[in-house]
Amino acid sequence: MADKHIDEISGVETTGHEWDGIRELNNPMPRWWVWTFYATIVWALGYTILYPAWPLVNDATRGVLGYSSRGELATEMASAKAAQGAILERIAAATPEEIIANPELNQFATAGGAAAFRVNCTPCHGTGAAGGEGYPNLNDDDWLWGGSVDAIYQTVAHGIRDAVDPDTRIGEMTAFVDVIEPDEIRQAAAYVVSLTGTPRDPSLVEPGKQVFMDNCASCHGENAEGNRDLGAPDLADAIWLKAEGEDGIIEQIRAPKHGVMPAWSARLGDVTVKQLAVYVHSLGGGE
Amino acid sequence: MNLYTAESVAPGDASVERIDVKAVHSPGEKRQPLYEKRKKIFPKRAEGRFRRFKWLVMLLTLGIYYLTPWIRWDRGPFAPDQAVLVDLAGRRFYFFFIEIWPQEFIFVAGLLVMAGFGLFLLTSAVGRAWCGYACPQTVWVDLFLAVERFIEGDRNARMKLDSGPWTLNKIVKRVVKHAIWIVIAVATGGAWIFYFADAPSLAFDFVTGQAAFVAYSTVAILTATTYLLGGLMREQVCIYMCPWPRIQGAMLDEHSLVVTYNDWRGEPRSRHAKKAAAAGQVVGDCVDCNACVAVCPMGIDIRDGQQMACITCALCIDACDGVMDKIGKERGLIAYATLDEYDTNMALATAGGTSAIDPTRTRKPDGGFVEGVRHFNWKILLRPRTLLYMGVWMAVGIGLVVALMSRDRLEINVLHDRNPQFVMESDGSIRNGYTVRLLNMIPEPRTIMLSLDGVPDATMKIIGVSDVPGREFAIEAAPDKAMALKVYVTLPRDQAKTETSFHFIAEDRSSHERNSYSANFFVPGGKR
Numbered sequence: 012m013a014d015k016h017i018d019e020i021s022g023v024e025t026t027g028h029e030w031d032g033i034r035e036l037n038n039p040m041p042r043w044w045v046w047t048f049y050a051t052i053v054w055a056l057g058y059t060i061l062y063p064a065w066p067l068v069n070d071a072t073r074g075v076l077g078y079s080s081r082g083e084l085a086t087e088m089a090s091a092k093a094a095q096g097a098i099l100e101r102i103a104a105a106t107p108e109e110i111i112a113n114p115e116l117n118q119f120a121t122a123g124g125a126a127a128f129r130v131n132c133t134p135c136h137g138t139g140a141a142g143g144e145g146y147p148n149l150n151d152d153d154w155l156w157g158g159s160v161d162a163i164y165q166t167v168a169h170g171i172r173d174a175v176d177p178d179t180r181i182g183e184m185t186a187f188v189d190v191i192e193p194d195e196i197r198q199a200a201a202y203v204v205s206l207t208g209t210p211r212d213p214s215l216v217e218p219g220k221q222v223f224m225d226n227c228a229s230c231h232g233e234n235a236e237g238n239r240d241l242g243a244p245d246l247a248d249a250i251w252l253k254a255e256g257e258d259g260i261i262e263q264i265r266a267p268k269h270g271v272m273p274a275w276s277a278r279l280g281d282v283t284v285k286q287l288a289v290y291v292h293s294l295g296g297g298e
Numbered sequence: 299m300n301l302y303t304a305e306s307v308a309p310g311d312a313s314v315e316r317i318d319v320k321a322v323h324s325p326g327e328k329r330q331p332l333y334e335k336r337k338k339i340f341p342k343r344a345e346g347r348f349r350r351f352k353w354l355v356m357l358l359t360l361g362i363y364y365l366t367p368w369i370r371w372d373r374g375p376f377a378p379d380q381a382v383l384v385d386l387a388g389r390r391f392y393f394f395f396i397e398i399w400p401q402e403f404i405f406v407a408g409l410l411v412m413a414g415f416g417l418f419l420l421t422s423a424v425g426r427a428w429c430g431y432a433c434p435q436t437v438w439v440d441l442f443l444a445v446e447r448f449i450e451g452d453r454n455a456r457m458k459l460d461s462g463p464w465t466l467n468k469i470v471k472r473v474v475k476h477a478i479w480i481v482i483a484v485a486t487g488g489a490w491i492f493y494f495a496d497a498p499s500l501a502f503d504f505v506t507g508q509a510a511f512v513a514y515s516t517v518a519i520l521t522a523t524t525y526l527l528g529g530l531m532r533e534q535v536c537i538y539m540c541p542w543p544r545i546q547g548a549m550l551d552e553h554s555l556v557v558t559y560n561d562w563r564g565e566p567r568s569r570h571a572k573k574a575a576a577a578g579q580v581v582g583d584c585v586d587c588n589a590c591v592a593v594c595p596m597g598i599d600i601r602d603g604q605q606m607a608c609i610t611c612a613l614c615i616d617a618c619d620g621v622m623d624k625i626g627k628e629r630g631l632i633a634y635a636t637l638d639e640y641d642t643n644m645a646l647a648t649a650g651g652t653s654a655i656d657p658t659r660t661r662k663p664d665g666g667f668v669e670g671v672r673h674f675n676w677k678i679l680l681r682p683r684t685l686l687y688m689g690v691w692m693a694v695g696i697g698l699v700v701a702l703m704s705r706d707r708l709e710i711n712v713l714h715d716r717n718p719q720f721v722m723e724s725d726g727s728i729r730n731g732y733t734v735r736l737l738n739m740i741p742e743p744r745t746i747m748l749s750l751d752g753v754p755d756a757t758m759k760i761i762g763v764s765d766v767p768g769r770e771f772a773i774e775a776a777p778d779k780a781m782a783l784k785v786y787v788t789l790p791r792d793q794a795k796t797e798t799s800f801h802f803i804a805e806d807r808s809s810h811e812r813n814s815y816s817a818n819f820f821v822p823g824g825k826r
Contacts, residue, residue: 139717141717
């Protein structure tokens with residue numbers, strides 16, 4: 012440029028553009044900035060060739076590297092599965108008791124069982140496995156169908172009163188409203204309440220004991236300690252699942268409510284069920 | 299050999315060459331354009347006390363930096379034997395006999411506080427000594443300059459080479475210089491990674507291509523920054539990038555030692571001192587030889603006064619002292635001096651500011667300085683400000699040492715189960731669950747007794763330790779590890795009436811270390 016114009020006041024070169032006598036100073040960007048800018052353009056060109064970038068009508072350019080975030084996720088999931096594969100195989104080959112005996116498998120199974128529990132079991136048993144009315148608390152030492160890890164495994168795998176699973180746990184209590192007199196029901200209820208140490212009217216308790224022996228002891232046991240083969244609860248302990256108080260017991264004798272738990276082995280697979288059993292067994296009540 | 303353009307040498311001062319050099323950075327200069335290209339600086343070699351001191355500091359700091367990771371320190375079979383190791387994966391920091399867990403990072407924070415106050419102390423006492431001697435940027439630039447000087451020669455040879463055509467000689471020298479620079483840069487980046495892993499095995503893995511990607515990328519980044527900052531950017535880092543030159547203003551006061559041109563005895567400077575003196579003119583000690591400018595790695599003229607770009611490396615003092623020796627004047631025309639001394643002497647030379655500088659006012663007829671001229675007095679190093687900094691520095695240091703001596707090596711912490719908060723057992727007793735973490739913070743296995751204190755009727759079960767309820771259990775703790783235990787505490791029905799607080803006690807019977815953690819026992823219907 013032969014006719015460089017220098018601004019008199021600032022001493023800075025102008026671009027040569029002039030509007031009504033006003034000239035534009037030419038303060039170029041620092042060179043490092045310009046070169047960085049060019050570098051980003053080169054980078055962007057390379058990027059759009061290598062990676063998905065340009066939107067098309069129904070799709071977008073795929074990029075020659077074939078990268079996709081879904082693909083990356085699939086790869087990561089596959090590698091995570093592969094990393095777990097070895098230990099999952101060992102869990103599959105071991106019995107629940109063997110898993111508990113092995114610290115490494117136990118830790119893995121407890122963590123895996125906790126995760127599976129949160130997804131599958133919390134709707135009924137609660138996030139802390141503390142249960143609720145009609146749904147048993149899995150933390151305590153009171154078990155309807157047994158608290159050994161094998162018994163828990165059996166219960167989780169095949170469910171309770173499951174409609175399909177042939178190996179499911181089945182136990183039905185008779186609706187005694189059609190079997191014995193209402194007075195007898197009241198007497199039996201008074202006797203059951205008295206078992207937990209609450210003093211009741213002896214005139215009800217004494218005949219109630221006879222009613223209990225005649226009708227209930229076959230399942231619940233002569234000392235009302237329950238029968239785990241039948242899922243008959245221990246009536247002498249402090250924990251009540253379906254009924255609390257004498258009225259509740261009367262109602263349960265008249266027309267018993269039965270809980271249902273689905274069989275999980277078909278849905279979750281044996282390995283997950285084992286991990287669930289190990290986790291539930293670890294909650295503090297395991298036998 | 300005369301490396302300098304000697305011109306108009308004053309008669310009688312034949313040994314002093316005047317160097318044709320102009321300060322690149324000068325506060326007096328008209329504002330520079332913002333986008334001006336860097337003017338190259340070709341610092342001349344300096345000789346003298348401070349140069350020797352700087353070589354020593356360089357040897358020491360670089361020695362510490364490069365060699366520390368290779369020092370071994372036996373900690374037994376359960377901990378690494380590297381004296382200084384930042385184990386990021388294992389979350390431990392080892393420093394000789396000290397091992398720090400992440401939760402003890404306060405010690406590192408304390409060291410940083412000490413470093414901060416140390417810097418304040420140093421700066422308020424002796425100015426920017428950090429900048430001038432110990433800052434990595436200064437040390438590495440010094441090293442890179444030494445290489446450059448070794449390959450390309452001193453100032454004039456380098457200037458000539460730089461402006462000359464690209465001959466084979468120039469190409470060879472440049473290639474060799476940059477190659478050595480890159481070797482230094484790689485060694486610098488390479489040394490860094492050894493602080494984060496076992497140095498010998500990492501070194502083997504590194505050269506055989508088996509080291510982690512992060513090791514290579516770290517070395518690559520630090521190589522690039524060392525080469526760029528130390529070799530190419532040099533003084534620009536201090537002037538444009540570093541915040542410390544700006545912060546120093548608040549650290550210096552009138553009693554801080556800074557590199558000072560004593561113009562009260564130097565001015566009026568004259569290149570023809572004897573001629574001028576013979577003509578009856580007043581002349582100062584400065585012969586305007588520009589030696590101070592030529593040696594400056596920052597490209598400044600100290601005679602312009604204290605300025606941000608001055609890192610107080612004191613090489614100009616060495617250069618000037620050499621010249622003063624040659625012309626038979628006292629050393630210290632450029633010297634470490636405080637603003638206070640300088641002001642006193644300046645007032646003397648200007649008769650309280652009423653006239654121009656007349657150095658004869660500071661001289662006795664026989665040539666010595668008059669009584670009123672103030673010289674360096676070590677007592678100015680001890681003043682309330684420096685004593686305060688030193689006090690805080692030492693207090694933090696003592697605090698750290700005391701904390702280090704008395705810190706726990708056996709810790710316990712307890713987390714109550716939140717869901718469920720309590721469980722009723724079939725016999726009506728109430729059970730609470732806890733996660734108890736035992737921290738065995740020494741690299742030796744030991745037996746830790748875990749027991750209950752308070753709630754006399756309570757018993758506990760520990761999953762994986764014992765199924766039989768009890769009140770005290772022996773836990774085998776792995777060396778240098780934290781372990782989590784699932785603990786269930788049970789209270790009989792008639793005792794579990796109100797919320798109770800108690801303690802978990804962790805105790806090492808052999809070392810008599812004991813620690814406790816308070817926990818609560820929740821009951822049904824209790825307040826939550």
